[in-house]
Amino acid sequence: xxERFNATFVPQLAKLQDxxxxxxxxxxxxxxxxxxxxxxxxxxxxxxxxxxxxxPKLPPDQxxxxxx
Numbered sequence: 001x002x003e004r005f006n007a008t009f010v011p012q013l014a015k016l017q018d019x020x021x022x023x024x025x026x027x028x029x030x031x032x033x034x035x036x037x038x039x040x041x042x043x044x045x046x047x048x049x050x051x052x053x054x055x056p057k058l059p060p061d062q063x064x065x066x067x068x
Contacts (some may be wrong), residue, residue: 009035 012031017024036047048056
């Protein structure tokens with residue numbers, strides 16, 4: 001499981017860092033968020049949904065129209 005995470009995680013960070021490779025830490029939150037909210041092929045669910053039992057509330061999502 002860790003090997004699969006690293007195989008996905010490392011290339012994403014490599015695409016975002018600068019040529020000196022010294023700013024990769026600035027992109028960690030965004031890459032982890034993308035990984036955790038993305039649907040995985042094997043399970044068909046995102047890690048967020050598996051852990052919390054609901055889809056994540058993303059910034060472009062509309063707020064609910066009714067209060068429950």
